[in-house]
Amino acid sequence: MKPIAKDVIDKVLADKDIVDIGKATIRQCVNVAQELEQISGEKFMHLEFGIPGLDACEVGIQAQKMALDEGVASAYPPASGVETLKQWGSKFIKAFINADVKAEGIIPTVGSMQGCYNLLLECSQLKKGKNVILYFNPGFPSHYLQAKVLGLESRSFDMHDFRGEKLRGKLEEMLSDGRVCALLYSNPNNPSWCCLSDDELRIVGEMCEKHDVIALEDMAYLCMDFRKDLSHPFRAPFQPTVAHYTDNYVMMISASKIFSYAGERVAIVAISDKLFHRFYPDLQERYGIGKFGDNFCLTYLYVNSSGCSHSAQCALASMFKASLEGKYDFVGTVKEYGMRARRAKDIFMKHHFHLVYEKDQDGEIGDGFFFTVAYDDLNCTSLILNMMRCGISTITLTSARSESVGLRVCMSMLNSEADFQTLDDRLATFEGVMEREYHDEYIRAIL
Amino acid sequence: MKPIAKDVIDKVLADKDIVDIGKATIRQCVNVAQELEQISGEKFMHLEFGIPGLDACEVGIQAQKMALDEGVASAYPPASGVETLKQWGSKFIKAFINADVKAEGIIPTVGSMQGCYNLLLECSQLKKGKNVILYFNPGFPSHYLQAKVLGLESRSFDMHDFRGEKLRGKLEEMLSDGRVCALLYSNPNNPSWCCLSDDELRIVGEMCEKHDVIALEDMAYLCMDFRKDLSHPFRAPFQPTVAHYTDNYVMMISASKIFSYAGERVAIVAISDKLFHRFYPDLQERYGIGKFGDNFCLTYLYVNSSGCSHSAQCALASMFKASLEGKYDFVGTVKEYGMRARRAKDIFMKHHFHLVYEKDQDGEIGDGFFFTVAYDDLNCTSLILNMMRCGISTITLTSARSESVGLRVCMSMLNSEADFQTLDDRLATFEGVMEREYHDEYIRAIL
Numbered sequence: 001m002k003p004i005a006k007d008v009i010d011k012v013l014a015d016k017d018i019v020d021i022g023k024a025t026i027r028q029c030v031n032v033a034q035e036l037e038q039i040s041g042e043k044f045m046h047l048e049f050g051i052p053g054l055d056a057c058e059v060g061i062q063a064q065k066m067a068l069d070e071g072v073a074s075a076y077p078p079a080s081g082v083e084t085l086k087q088w089g090s091k092f093i094k095a096f097i098n099a100d101v102k103a104e105g106i107i108p109t110v111g112s113m114q115g116c117y118n119l120l121l122e123c124s125q126l127k128k129g130k131n132v133i134l135y136f137n138p139g140f141p142s143h144y145l146q147a148k149v150l151g152l153e154s155r156s157f158d159m160h161d162f163r164g165e166k167l168r169g170k171l172e173e174m175l176s177d178g179r180v181c182a183l184l185y186s187n188p189n190n191p192s193w194c195c196l197s198d199d200e201l202r203i204v205g206e207m208c209e210k211h212d213v214i215a216l217e218d219m220a221y222l223c224m225d226f227r228k229d230l231s232h233p234f235r236a237p238f239q240p241t242v243a244h245y246t247d248n249y250v251m252m253i254s255a256s257k258i259f260s261y262a263g264e265r266v267a268i269v270a271i272s273d274k275l276f277h278r279f280y281p282d283l284q285e286r287y288g289i290g291k292f293g294d295n296f297c298l299t300y301l302y303v304n305s306s307g308c309s310h311s312a313q314c315a316l317a318s319m320f321k322a323s324l325e326g327k328y329d330f331v332g333t334v335k336e337y338g339m340r341a342r343r344a345k346d347i348f349m350k351h352h353f354h355l356v357y358e359k360d361q362d363g364e365i366g367d368g369f370f371f372t373v374a375y376d377d378l379n380c381t382s383l384i385l386n387m388m389r390c391g392i393s394t395i396t397l398t399s400a401r402s403e404s405v406g407l408r409v410c411m412s413m414l415n416s417e418a419d420f421q422t423l424d425d426r427l428a429t430f431e432g433v434m435e436r437e438y439h440d441e442y443i444r445a446i447l
Numbered sequence: 448m449k450p451i452a453k454d455v456i457d458k459v460l461a462d463k464d465i466v467d468i469g470k471a472t473i474r475q476c477v478n479v480a481q482e483l484e485q486i487s488g489e490k491f492m493h494l495e496f497g498i499p500g501l502d503a504c505e506v507g508i509q510a511q512k513m514a515l516d517e518g519v520a521s522a523y524p525p526a527s528g529v530e531t532l533k534q535w536g537s538k539f540i541k542a543f544i545n546a547d548v549k550a551e552g553i554i555p556t557v558g559s560m561q562g563c564y565n566l567l568l569e570c571s572q573l574k575k576g577k578n579v580i581l582y583f584n585p586g587f588p589s590h591y592l593q594a595k596v597l598g599l600e601s602r603s604f605d606m607h608d609f610r611g612e613k614l615r616g617k618l619e620e621m622l623s624d625g626r627v628c629a630l631l632y633s634n635p636n637n638p639s640w641c642c643l644s645d646d647e648l649r650i651v652g653e654m655c656e657k658h659d660v661i662a663l664e665d666m667a668y669l670c671m672d673f674r675k676d677l678s679h680p681f682r683a684p685f686q687p688t689v690a691h692y693t694d695n696y697v698m699m700i701s702a703s704k705i706f707s708y709a710g711e712r713v714a715i716v717a718i719s720d721k722l723f724h725r726f727y728p729d730l731q732e733r734y735g736i737g738k739f740g741d742n743f744c745l746t747y748l749y750v751n752s753s754g755c756s757h758s759a760q761c762a763l764a765s766m767f768k769a770s771l772e773g774k775y776d777f778v779g780t781v782k783e784y785g786m787r788a789r790r791a792k793d794i795f796m797k798h799h800f801h802l803v804y805e806k807d808q809d810g811e812i813g814d815g816f817f818f819t820v821a822y823d824d825l826n827c828t829s830l831i832l833n834m835m836r837c838g839i840s841t842i843t844l845t846s847a848r849s850e851s852v853g854l855r856v857c858m859s860m861l862n863s864e865a866d867f868q869t870l871d872d873r874l875a876t877f878e879g880v881m882e883r884e885y886h887d888e889y890i891r892a893i894l
Contacts (some may be wrong), residue, residue, distance in 0.1 A: 064520070294464070
């Protein structure tokens with residue numbers, strides 16, 4: 001395709017009230033790209049939005065249809081979730097994470113988005129004065145927006161600068177005033193795809209114990225560190241987790257990516273047995289219910305949505321069951337993303353991009369759902385805008401609160417040979433634009 | 448059944464951290480009843496929880512299964528909802544409410560619970576200093592809890608004391624300091640089943656215009672004022688609405704009751720065309736998006752759950768379509784609740800209960816999904832506890848912030864001849880308990 005003129009994009013951004021595309025949310029970027037598709041008549045490459053690029057797990061679809069036939073659509077789901085989902089969720093966690101969480105602590109949510117939203121809110125209300133959220137940067141942009149929407153105070157630091165044993169000192173610094181109630185991270189990391197090691201998770205766990213902080217562990221990409229084979233239920237190696245090192249944790253496990261089931265908006269949180277039953281006087285006073293776990297279901301989730309799709313809960317129960325029984329190999333299925341990443345990275349390198357996060361502690365970063373790229377010394381806004389002009393939609397690392405300049409590139413929509421070819425062509429176009437427009441004085445002055 | 452001993456119930460309440468059952472939420476009451484069922488070995492009559500007592504609308508089930516077959520489970524629903532749902536939702540509103548709302552303003556939510564939660568939050572953030580919620584009492588208990596969870600300030604008044612033209616003066620008093628951002632009510636009212644008349648809705652609309660307040664109109668029981676025949680699409684009489692008198696409104700229409708589709712957690716909000724596009728500088732500053740409607744989808748709903756079940760959205764679209772095309776008579780189907788109410792009221796009267804809200808302005812209250820009863824001069828806590836002892840689970844009017852003493856009784860679970868017989872027997876048992884225990888000095892002293 002021919003590059004779209006800059007003023008066309010500027011007009012679309014103005015129409016959509018977007019002041020700086022470099023700071024826009026994913027959904028806003030999607031909207032802009034869709035508008036530009038209509039204007040240009042060309043299909044964009046959607047590398048911004050983590051839509052599953054695989055078909056939904058068939059086990060789930062069959063179970064969900066059966067549940068609908070059995071009449072679940074008329075009945076509110078139980079307050080703490082469908083019993084089979086709680087049971088199989090608990091076993092699934094044992095099988096792939098080697099952690100013990102009782103079924104009562106497995107609570108379904110409308111995606112991990114809802115789980116995290118309500119966990120942040122609950123954690124901030126556990127004890128007066130202890131209400132700050134600590135984020136590990138870079139991170140999932142929506143997680144930051146959640147705190148903003150809820151009016152919660154937060155602090156953060158760039159994980160990249162504090163790998164390994166360095167993490168201990170940094171956490172001590174961030175937590176020592178006692179104001180942090182919870183810390184939040186995704187592992188593998190979105191967008192950098194760095195993975196916290198067991199040593200690092202031990203440090204996180206120890207610091208959570210020391211400062212009475214709850215670790216909120218987003219496992220959206222469970223078992224997707226393909227450098228190790230995590231595909232065998234009940235057999236090491238397992239997905240690393242902070243749950244091995246503290247009782248102050250809640251894991252979030254979503255069906256969206258591991259089972260390509262994003263459309264049905266279903267996930268679970270897994271609240272540690274100890275935290276589930278922990279009594280908080282402030283909660284008792286505010287809601288007449290004192291325990292963490294009961295409040296999560298009966299107070300927070302209840303008034304937020306009264307649970308999530310009854311039939312989708314049945315679907316997720318079946319997918320957990322099939323996976324832990326070895327009848328459905330979810331890791332083998334999503335490994336496709338790793339293969340796409342390998343190929344896409346090569347194409348970006350060919351066109352003189354470089355990886356932003358290229359090391360994971362001492363090793364190479366793994367190939368997974370995301371990677372991060374930058375070009376020359378272009379800033380985030382220029383980078384995303386010029387990629388858009390060439391029909392490639394991404395999000396910036398600025399929106400992920402990285403201190404590095406670059407873009408997050410998602411593998412999900414690179415579905416075919418033709419897609420890789422298109423990527424190659426459009427990155428060539430991008431290079432052409434850079435040569436024509438950015439290597440003359442006029443544009444250099446702007447940059 | 449034989450009445451359950453009082454100390455058995457006291458122990459269950461203590462185990463569940465419930466200090467006063469008279470102030471418990473519905474979900475807590477359900478939990479207590481379930482525990483007592485296990486202990487007593489007797490099935491309770493669940494008159495507390497508005498579970499649909501009818502089968503889910505078959506049109507929806509078929510459409511949802513088809514959507515799953517077509518692969519929607521893998522794709523996130525669009526940020527502002529599935530297009531067909533938006534289109535048919537807009538037409539459905541025209542057909543049964545005679546209001547004009549463009550498809551863009553029809554946004555699916557995870558039940559009206561999620562719609563209301565996020566509307567309250569958004570309304571409270573539109574303008575600094577204008578952030579108080581006004582509730583019409585009595586009301587749906589969860590609506591009050593939403594403000595508490597979100598830390599929002601609220602005020603309220605008992606609708607019952609200000610019917611007709613009296614409403615104007617009361618609203619003037621409540622709104623005149625300019626701090627109220629939104630007012631919230633259900634029509635028909637939950638729990639009293641009183642219905643705001645067109646004259647009253649006109650007053651609400653005029654006061655919303657005068658004081659720049661947004662009316663949040665919960666239509667959970669759309670077209671269920673069976674005193675009028677509201678069953679014919681595109682033909683008067685229509686469901687009354689504030690939308691006829693102001694542009695400052697959002698309607699909430701849930702599939703839970705009208706289509707008995709509560710399990711799938713799907714509803715729509717309908718934002719007025721004018722409000723959808725209204726620009727709020729405070730929103731622009733906080734989120735980089737200024738318009739009310741865009742923020743609702745792209746900010747609030749997005750970080751809360753990233754939409755609701757894709758397949759359930761398809762189901763709801765089909766149910767709207769079938770209804771407005773006259774192929775599915777949802778009003779005729781739910782009219783069953785009205786017939787049950789007539790019969791249940793007679794049984795309560797036989798056992799010397801009285802209706803709490805028995806008048807609706809000058810007329811008799813209609814027969815619908817709920818009615819309200821009290822017994823002698825028993826207070827709320829004694830009333831609900833002693834009903835529980837006799838195997839009947841309800842919620843108190845205290846939890847609905849009524850100033851009257853009594854219980855809300857829901858028709859949904861009175862499914863068969865045997866249920867009415869059981870109700871009759873258990874109310875006889877209740878009367879026996881009252882005679883034995885409450886008409887002696889010891890208990891009178893407690894009361």
